[in-house]
Amino acid sequence: MFDCTGRRFQNVEVGPNAEAKKFYRLVEEGKKPLYPGCTNFSMLSFIIRLYRLKCVHGITESGFSDLLILIKEAFPEANVPISFTATKNIIKDLGLDYQKIHACPNSCMFDKKNFNGAIETRQSAEPLTGTEVEQLLFGYKNQSIFFDLPYWKNNPLRHNLDVMHIEKNICDSILGTLLNISGKSKDHLAARFDLQEMGIRKSLHPMESADGKSYEINAALFDMSNKEKDIFCKVLKNAKLPYGCASNISRYVHTNEGKILGYKSHDAHFILHYLLQFAVKKSVN
Incomplete structure (x- = not known):
């Protein structure tokens, strides 16, 4: 054209x-x-x-x-x-687009026009201690319940995991697995499928039943018989301990049911470090 x-x-x-x-x-x-x-x-x-x-x-x-x-x-x-x-x-x-930016607690990136990308060489501000943070939160209706713990305000990093409660969770998992407590044991069907997926411990892999509707699993080396569970619980229940030194553990041991429930974090620490090895050795022998 x-x-x-x-x-x-x-x-x-x-x-x-x-x-x-x-x-x-x-x-x-x-x-x-x-x-x-x-x-x-x-x-x-x-x-x-x-x-x-x-x-x-x-x-x-x-x-x-x-x-x-x-x-x-x-x-x-x-x-x-x-x-x-x-x-x-x-x-x-x-054209109503948007841009994602990393939000800083000090709102520094909200003023990104004045941000020139230069490296900050000045010394960083001194972080607040736990006591100073607690003073700032004084009178607040909503604050972390962990500040009620005597040692919490002295933690340098209060958002870190609390070792005391982690130790209790580990104790729960060990006792729940050894005694096969429902809802507490870590040796369940999903764990056996994980072993199968990783290709290890073939003797512990789940086996499909004849009708194909369920799975069967073999007993692990740490599985206890009812007699061994009874001995294990009796060792913890009959342990003679000084007054104030985890002396209340016996009231949390239910020998007839083969369960240990309701103990505190200090009790879990004492069980892991002092009583667990004796209870396992006694039940195995």
């Missing part, structure tokens, strides 16, 4: 590119009425208004989808999407 100046234009029959198609689609949706005869809202303006309400009032995605379904059921002729995903596909071409 030539114009009056004699210049040749190529590919004039090619349609608009992808960006132009997005623009024309938004123009069409902006002209489309919300429902026949509606002059206050177009389909696009109503969706934008509704999406703004979602952002301002913190409506969840599922709640927003349910709201769209309710509007569609109440007004069948309304030109509205029926899900949050469909809504995003409509308004994503408006």
